[in-house]
Amino acid sequence: xxxxxxxxxxxxxxxxxxxxxxxxxxxxxxxxxxxxxxxxxxxxxxxxxxxxxxxxxxxxxxxxxxxxxxxxxxxxxxxxxxxxxxxxxxxxxxxxxxxxxxxxxxxxxxxxxxxxxxxxxxxxxxxxxxxxxxxxxxxxxxxxxxxxxxxxxxxxxxxxxxxxxxxxxxxxxxxxxxxxxxxxxxxxxxxxxxxxxxxxxxxxxxxxxxxxxxxxxxxxxxxxxxxxxxxxxxxxxxxxxxxxxxxxxxxxxxxxxxxxxxxxxxxxxxxxxxxxxxxxxxxxxxxxxxxxxxxxxxxxxxxxxxx
Amino acid sequence: xxxxxxxxxxxxxxxxxxxxxxxxxxxxxxxxxxxxxxxxxxxxxxxxxxxxxxxxxxxxxxxxxxxxxxxxxxxxxxxxxxxxxxxxxxxxxxxxxxxxxxxxxxxxxxxxxxxxxxxxxxx
Numbered sequence: 001x002x003x004x005x006x007x008x009x010x011x012x013x014x015x016x017x018x019x020x021x022x023x024x025x026x027x028x029x030x031x032x033x034x035x036x037x038x039x040x041x042x043x044x045x046x047x048x049x050x051x052x053x054x055x056x057x058x059x060x061x062x063x064x065x066x067x068x069x070x071x072x073x074x075x076x077x078x079x080x081x082x083x084x085x086x087x088x089x090x091x092x093x094x095x096x097x098x099x100x101x102x103x104x105x106x107x108x109x110x111x112x113x114x115x116x117x118x119x120x121x122x123x124x125x126x127x128x129x130x131x132x133x134x135x136x137x138x139x140x141x142x143x144x145x146x147x148x149x150x151x152x153x154x155x156x157x158x159x160x161x162x163x164x165x166x167x168x169x170x171x172x173x174x175x176x177x178x179x180x181x182x183x184x185x186x187x188x189x190x191x192x193x194x195x196x197x198x199x200x201x202x203x204x205x206x207x208x209x210x211x212x213x214x215x216x217x218x219x220x221x222x223x224x225x226x227x228x229x230x231x232x233x234x235x236x237x238x239x240x241x242x243x244x245x246x247x248x249x250x251x252x253x254x255x256x257x258x259x260x261x262x263x264x265x266x267x268x269x270x271x272x273x274x275x276x277x278x279x280x281x282x283x284x285x286x287x288x289x290x291x292x293x294x295x296x297x298x299x300x301x302x303x304x305x306x307x
Numbered sequence: 308x309x310x311x312x313x314x315x316x317x318x319x320x321x322x323x324x325x326x327x328x329x330x331x332x333x334x335x336x337x338x339x340x341x342x343x344x345x346x347x348x349x350x351x352x353x354x355x356x357x358x359x360x361x362x363x364x365x366x367x368x369x370x371x372x373x374x375x376x377x378x379x380x381x382x383x384x385x386x387x388x389x390x391x392x393x394x395x396x397x398x399x400x401x402x403x404x405x406x407x408x409x410x411x412x413x414x415x416x417x418x419x420x421x422x423x424x425x426x427x428x429x430x
Contacts, residue, residue, distance in 0.1 A: 107397045129319035153326050161340055161341050164323045183401075187400075
């Protein structure tokens with residue numbers, strides 16, 4: 001019965017993936033973002049460890065591997081609680097998922113490097129704010145060293161002083177708190193573990209909420225909400241391709257959150273998702289220990305046979 | 308939260324005000340634009356700093372200077388920006404945009420929220 005512990009992280013990662021977005025909406029966005037990104041990494045690690053352990057039981061049966069490790073194949077087969085088909089599926093799954101995660105990671109790193117190059121290419125005399133003369137309404141934070149806030153002239157013209165201040169503070173918050181890294185980490189974790197598929201969108205919303213709250217501290221909640229409404233209704237020339245398309249719906253959520261007072265931290269709201277992740281890690285540790293014990297038994301069997 | 312804001316933050320705000328105005332502004336006019344927030348002397352210092360960096364140009368307007376933003380490499384910049392956004396996917400995902408793409412339903416919800424806001428404002 002105890003060998004079932006190796007499957008526990010897989011179940012718990014799925015549980016975290018399904019309940020973390022809901023919990024994040026009821027937490028202050030700063031805490032929520034860390035919960036999502038930290039939790040995603042740990043849950044994906046724990047679940048990945050389980051798959052690796054299951055896959056390892058198959059590899060350990062290989063005569064050459066067994067000889068290298070100095071354990072008895074027969075003893076291992078006798079004590080090994082993992083059925084061969086299960087181990088085979090785990091091995092295949094792990095291979096595919098690691099390949100996916102690597103591909104996603106490489107693409108994201110390339111995109112971030114391009115952003116950094118772009119930011120560096122803007123002349124030094126351009127300060128934090130880079131204005132692009134354009135009829136389009138666009139405003140975004142460009143990560144880099146230093147990061148830049150890129151806003152079109154039309155955007156600035158359509159806002160009053162308080163709203164401009166809110167917009168600048170919002171984009172600055174993205175750069176200062178390195179939201180692009182939170183999002184990159186969660187995207188890779190979700191590629192490594194598809195059970196976490198809801199977390200990238202939840203993290204994106206949480207980062208936007210965090211920047212909104214930061215901006216509200218200096219510019220006031222209503223100025224941030226008004227800037228959002230003003231730019232949201234300005235009419236975008238064309239819908240953005242890819243991942244960004246889903247983001248529009250977040251604007252209404254953000255405006256509504258700004259209409260209410262800032263969310264106070266209630267620790268118990270984070271307790272369940274944190275507990276799930278901690279349990280997954282603990283289960284992982286126990287599973288590693290069990291496989292280790294199994295191998296030691298199999299090694300002892302070889303030594304007994306030699307004597 | 309932050310008691311004293313970094314000088315860079317204020318530079319951005321002043322520069323944004325100049326862009327928003329669409330015509331040269333004197334230090335006094337920038338002050339009016341920004342509301343009671345910044346002292347006249349502070350604004351003047353910031354404008355002088357922006358001028359020494361080459362981010363704004365100035366012309367004589369009566370006894371004062373009127374400042375307007377300098378656009379440099381702007382076409383190239385705009386082109387690069389569009390190129391990054393048009394690639395979509397990861398390239399656009401690293402840029403955290405203030406407002407993403409909105410579909411008709413999103414716009415309707417926002418219009419409703421805006422309506423509620425202006426009604427509240429009138430009361």
